Amino acid sequence: MKLAHLALWTQDLEAAAAFWQSYFDAQIGDRYDSRNRPGFASRFVQIPGIEARIEIMEGPWVTPHPGETSGWAHVALSVGSKIQVDAIANRFRLDGLLVSEPRRTGDGYYEAVVRSPEGTLIEIVE
Structure with missing residues (x-):
């Protein structure tokens, strides 16, 4: 499957x-x-x-994205390296679409959280 x-x-x-x-x-x-x-x-x-x-x-x-509700929460995209996460996060930061700065999460991911203009959350992980 x-x-x-x-x-x-x-x-x-x-x-x-x-x-x-x-x-x-x-x-x-x-x-x-x-x-x-x-x-x-x-x-x-x-x-x-x-x-x-x-x-x-x-x-x-x-209708407009309501924020957190039941259902899918986010999409995570692996970009292969910490350097790529940082670069992509910077681009989103400059455009005002960065939600969470790059960091190491409790579950071990190095990630940044960004959003689409309509509010869809996207995790950028190494």
Whole structure:
């Protein structure tokens, strides 16, 4: 068994696609507009080196991210080294999207926590 993809709702599909492309060098798939569910659109995000994809989805019913609620809490991306964690954290810091400075966590990860413009938490780990 393997993880095929994760799905994230967004209020702005194209802005979300630009975010993943800009910060994670992701390839963005073609836009899909549903004929069966008016207003639903999605695109797949493929991050280099990660087999599973992220499906970003929008619809007029999507509300702003409420903060911590039940369900998935974050996505963690391994970047291979402490130096890379620090570099990525710095870029997010400059753009005002760094949530937690790089640190060694109690469970042994060296990580920084960042967020997408809509509030999705992303752990950047070595």
